[in-house]
Amino acid sequence: MTGTRPTGDELVEVLAALSNPLRLRIVATLAGGRDYVSNLARVIGVSRPLLHMHLQRLEAAGLVVGSLELSDDGKAMKYFEVADFDFTLTPAALAAAVPTLTTPDPHRGPAREERS
């Protein structure tokens, strides 16, 4: 995964996933070792449902990986760990990714000239 040239859409998803303080904190914490959801929520100091949502976002972007495991006492634990991603953000790198953006049409129409 390291050194991969992301498509425009992938890049936007990754950047959006990392542009949140809490998610940044989640990744940073997981960088120190894998952990399961409930415990991670306690460590970071966030409610479990909230953490659950953010982990989904991070996993969708491919920044963390989760795996459901069974503990010795039969409990279903969901462990998460960071993926070893490596993205470079430079004007040139962005320019290379932009051509592969799938029309992010503003809202309705693709803009017309102002002042008819």
Added chain:
Amino acid sequence: MTGTRPTGDELVEVLAALSNPLRLRIVATLAGGRDYVSNLARVIGVSRPLLHMHLQRLEAAGLVVGSLELSDDGKAMKYFEVADFDFTLTPAALAAAVPTLTTPDPHRGPAREERS
């Protein structure tokens, strides 16, 4: 600016600024050469007020630089160009930035344990 270790807050602002398809397109376009607002709006195909807003966001994040200049025929033109930024996104880099995040208190309180 290249190779600088950003603070957590700076990093969040930069990532938020780049996590939008249109802003990514703006940076990519400016990477091909400086331009003034009205023309850039035509080139990209977006309304000028909208472009103006996005440029503000990019400039606030330090990704583009604007300068008001007077053209030969006396018009005030605002030219923008990309800053030569270079950010590295790896688990380790993020972990290094996170400690400098200024309390991004969720919403109201700092979360309490669930299930009283």
Added chain:
DNA sequence: TTCACGTGTAAGAATTCTCTTACACGTGTC
């Protein structure tokens, strides 16, 4: 004066994001 072209900004709607609260299910232990 009027038109073309540059600048900036404010008001409002539609959408998305963030977060809390509440519910559901399963398993091992007291």
Added chain:
DNA sequence: GACACGTGTAAGAGAATTCTTACACGTGAA
């Protein structure tokens, strides 16, 4: 059975983003 601890998800409020439309001002040319 009741409790502790793990999982997942849905409903709703509040705030932030994104975008359009409309207005303001200034200068040179017809």
